[in-house]
Amino acid sequence: MKFPPRITGVAIITGLLLSSYPSYAQSFFVGDQGKLLLTSGFSDLEGSGGGGLVPLAFITGYGTQDSWGANAHFTDIKLRDYSLYTFGAAAGLFDRVELSYTRQHLDITGTVLDHLTVNEDVIGAKVKILGDAVYGQDHWLPQLAVGAQYKHNDGISNAAAAGLPGLTSPTQLGATSDHSVDYYVTASKVFLGESLVINAVLRATKANQFGLLGFGGNRKSGYSVDPEGTVAYLLTRKIALGAEIRSAPHNLSVDNESAAWDVFAAWAPIKNFSLVAAYLNLGSILAPVTGVTRHQDGLYLSLQAGF
Amino acid sequence: MSMLQPRAIAFGTSLALLLAARLVFAEATLYERIGGEPKLRATMDEFVTIIVADDRINFAFADTDLSKFKQLLFEQLCAITQGPCRYTGRDMRTAHAKLNINNAQFNALAEDLYRAFDRVHVPYRLQNKVMALLAPMQKDIVKPGFAPGTQPPPANFR
Numbered sequence: 445m446k447f448p449p450r451i452t453g454v455a456i457i458t459g460l461l462l463s464s465y466p467s468y469a470q471s472f473f474v475g476d477q478g479k480l481l482l483t484s485g486f487s488d489l490e491g492s493g494g495g496g497l498v499p500l501a502f503i504t505g506y507g508t509q510d511s512w513g514a515n516a517h518f519t520d521i522k523l524r525d526y527s528l529y530t531f532g533a534a535a536g537l538f539d540r541v542e543l544s545y546t547r548q549h550l551d552i553t554g555t556v557l558d559h560l561t562v563n564e565d566v567i568g569a570k571v572k573i574l575g576d577a578v579y580g581q582d583h584w585l586p587q588l589a590v591g592a593q594y595k596h597n598d599g600i601s602n603a604a605a606a607g608l609p610g611l612t613s614p615t616q617l618g619a620t621s622d623h624s625v626d627y628y629v630t631a632s633k634v635f636l637g638e639s640l641v642i643n644a645v646l647r648a649t650k651a652n653q654f655g656l657l658g659f660g661g662n663r664k665s666g667y668s669v670d671p672e673g674t675v676a677y678l679l680t681r682k683i684a685l686g687a688e689i690r691s692a693p694h695n696l697s698v699d700n701e702s703a704a705w706d707v708f709a710a711w712a713p714i715k716n717f718s719l720v721a722a723y724l725n726l727g728s729i730l731a732p733v734t735g736v737t738r739h740q741d742g743l744y745l746s747l748q749a750g751f
Numbered sequence: 752m753s754m755l756q757p758r759a760i761a762f763g764t765s766l767a768l769l770l771a772a773r774l775v776f777a778e779a780t781l782y783e784r785i786g787g788e789p790k791l792r793a794t795m796d797e798f799v800t801i802i803v804a805d806d807r808i809n810f811a812f813a814d815t816d817l818s819k820f821k822q823l824l825f826e827q828l829c830a831i832t833q834g835p836c837r838y839t840g841r842d843m844r845t846a847h848a849k850l851n852i853n854n855a856q857f858n859a860l861a862e863d864l865y866r867a868f869d870r871v872h873v874p875y876r877l878q879n880k881v882m883a884l885l886a887p888m889q890k891d892i893v894k895p896g897f898a899p900g901t902q903p904p905p906a907n908f909r
Contacts, residue, residue: 476855477855478853508858509854510854510855510898579889581883582886635883636880637879639875639876
């Protein structure tokens with residue numbers, strides 16, 4: 445296979461540069477793992493660096509501003525009639541830019557919609573704009589980041605088993621689209637003197653149930669701006685306990701979507717591994733359709749491995 | 752309405768008493784709460800042992816007089832936690848000017864200090880209070896700009 449000369453030239457020069465600084469190259473490829481434990485955040489259910497439900501202004505990975513880090517995650521959520529698992533990978537570059545990809549798979553395990561499945565892809569990007577949540581202990585300025593998540597609903601499957609053959613897209617439930625972009629601003633700060641982490645988010649979104657029920661709807665088709673927040677207490681260097689709340693638009697008449705919330709415990713024994721366990725409550729889901737009005741709540745478990 | 756008044760009065764009085772108590776009984780300084788001189792000296796002993804064994808940063812102390820360093824760090828921590836000390840060393844910017852320390856190395860030292868506090872059993876929430884006072888020094892110790900790798904500086908550094 446012939447390589448164009450320009451690309452070959454760039455490749456050779458890059459290779460020479462990297463090989464002439466072997467120690468730099470080694471640490472660059474592996475990442476300096478220089479951040480303090482817990483300060484890289486975890487993977488939220490859309491794959492962005494954060495808690496469980498809500499993104500943080502932290503850039504994922506343990507690489508400091510001179511390096512990078514990356515991780516992969518797997519999250520399992522079991523609610524009363526809905527099971528969701530997500531898996532994906534994310535990278536943080538120079539403690540400045542975060543990129544992530546996550547695949548979400550929803551299984552409806554109860555109600556008349558039993559056996560229905562939904563898939564979704566989320567591609568995320570986040571940029572730290574200013575501030576440092578950890579070092580900035582002598583002033584009020586938080587760490588500020590802006591992010592976007594391109595969400596693509598990959599369709600509904602197995603609807604025939606639920607007695608709804610032909611249901612393949614959330615647009616058939618009233619959603620105006622099967623893809624959209626969320627935009628958010630997040631401000632996070634660690635108050636080390638109180639062992640507290642506080643985070644506030646404003647998100648512009650059209651997503652119904654995170655996009656699993658499409659985007660926009662018969663009640664509202666445009667963007668809503670919704671607040672989210674996190675409070676966490678640093679119990680030890682390796683354990684944080686917290687709570688999150690995330691409000692959502694109410695675009696569909698087939699779903700009385702309300703705010704989701706959780707209480708969590710996050711454990712990072714080493715920089716290469718973390719576990720988040722939470723009690724998650726999403727409120728009722730698709731109550732007008734299923735007749736089931738009870739809150740969909742249950743266990744959230746997320747594993748993250750990386751550097 | 753008449754039900755509310757006794758309750759409101761009781762609440763108000765308790766709050767006033769609490770505030771008065773806080774003013775009358777001055778809170779112990781952070782220095783005292785972490786254990787004062789014996790605890791801080793013990794922390795410094797552990798800390799030096801830990802950093803000497805930490806390959807991420809021990810090379811930066813290769814030519815350092817460790818007992819003098821220990822004394823200066825003790826003075827600094829004692830002073831910032833409102834202990835009865837005066838820091839007699841150079842300011843942070845001058846002291847670190849030629850060392851090309853990056854965030855990874857700054858954090859490594861912070862981790863080692865956390866570990867030292869652990870070894871002498873200072874409670875974590877008090878450790879964080881000390882670190883909250885040290886964290887702002889990052890901007891004087893770590894120069895802005897890209898500093899790739901956490902490599903031993905060249906032999907002629909200093």
